[in-house]
Amino acid sequence: MKILLTGSTGQVGYELARSVQGLGEIVAPGRAQMDLSNLDQLRDVIRAVKPGLIVNPAAYTAVDQAEREPELAMLINARAPELMAEEARKLGAAMIHYSTDYVFDGEKTSPYTEDDPTGPINVYGRSKLAGEQAIQAAGIDHLILRTSWVYGMRGKNFLLTVLRLAQERPELRIVGDQHGAPTWCRTIADTTAHILARALADSDPHSWWSHHGGVYHLSAGGSTSWAGFTQxxxxxxxxxxxxxxxxxxxxxxxxxxxxxxxSILSCERLTQAFCGLPAWQDALKLCMT
Known part of the structure; x- marks a missing residue:
């Protein structure tokens, strides 16, 4: 099967390119060949590749900048996934898409389940929710995997920022009243590959997607604050x-x-359907080893 992978130079996309090797023919154009802000180019690539599966980790993730660029955030996070889903429907293809804990308002005192009402409080969250809704509305075989506080040893993320600041400052003043689960990008990629392998091994893939598709939460076990993550x-x-x-x-x-x-996510649905997820501390240790 041909798998079209977006954002292969990003944190999750880079790991996915490694994790899904062997599960199909991976086509992973660079940003110059497939820029999600250029819908005509995106459409042309999908029609040329004719994938059986589109895997879309690419996103506009600059949360604060999105407040100043709402149109661009909406274009990349909502309109581009909508177009991918439309083209997937024409091809009879499936889609795996990644979303965020920021689709929730953060008012709930226990972990969010997939069935909890959404209510994003920033432009980034609203744009990601619009992307989810567009894929669901397309009526295609799909998985939407919501994750949180993504980090790794490449790109721009909180882990690398802390390591840099630790060399420069005697004190780090870090927010301690926001809570979530730091999630290693490799955990996301490896879990995706595990799920995809299950789907491909099924004798009736369409039946598999209809039974197992939908929205799942995929973040590391446990939770902490940004200050706790820093420690x-x-x-x-x-x-x-x-x-x-x-x-x-x-x-x-x-x-x-x-x-x-x-924005702590309950991952019970995913762990019962597919596999367990590591505690955030264990994944962080592995990442930094």
Whole structure:
């Protein structure tokens, strides 16, 4: 099967290109060949490749910048997935798409399930939710995997920012009143590959998708705050001079985009249907080894 992979230079896309090897013929155009903000180019690529599956980790992820560029965020996170889903329907193809904990408002005191009402409080979250809804409306075989606080050892992410700042400052003032689950991009990719292998092994793939498709939460086990995440990063890094971590409130660190105060995802549906997920501390340790 031909698998069209978007965003292969991004955190999750880079890991997916490795994880799904052997599950099909991977076609992973670079951004110059397939820019999600250019819908005509995107349509042309899909029609030329004729994939049996589109895997879409590419996204506009600059949460604060999205407040200043709502049209661009909506184009990449909503209109592009909508077009992919439309083209997939014409080809009889399936789609795996990645979404975010930021589709929720953060008011719930227990972990969010897939059936909880959404209510994004920033442009990024609204654009990602619109992408989910467009794929669902297309009526194609699909998986939407919502994840949270994605990090890895390449690209731009919180882990790498903390490691850089730790070399520069004696004190790190980090928000301590937002809670979620840091999730290693490789966990996302390997779990996707495991699910996809199950789908491809089924004698009736369409029946498999109709029984197992839909929305799943895919984040590491447990939860922490950004300050707690920082403490664990520094503990693992074992730097010669360890900066002090001071937990501050969201109000003390105002940003253009509002963040949910708690966006912990319940992954029970995914673990019961497919496989378990590692605790966030264990995955972080592996990532930094």
């Amino acid at each position: 664990q990063i520094l503990q693992n890094a074992q730097l010669p001079a360890m900066p002090r971590v001071t937990a501050i409130t969201t109000a003390e660190y105002p940003l253009p985009a509002k963040r949910p105060s708690s």
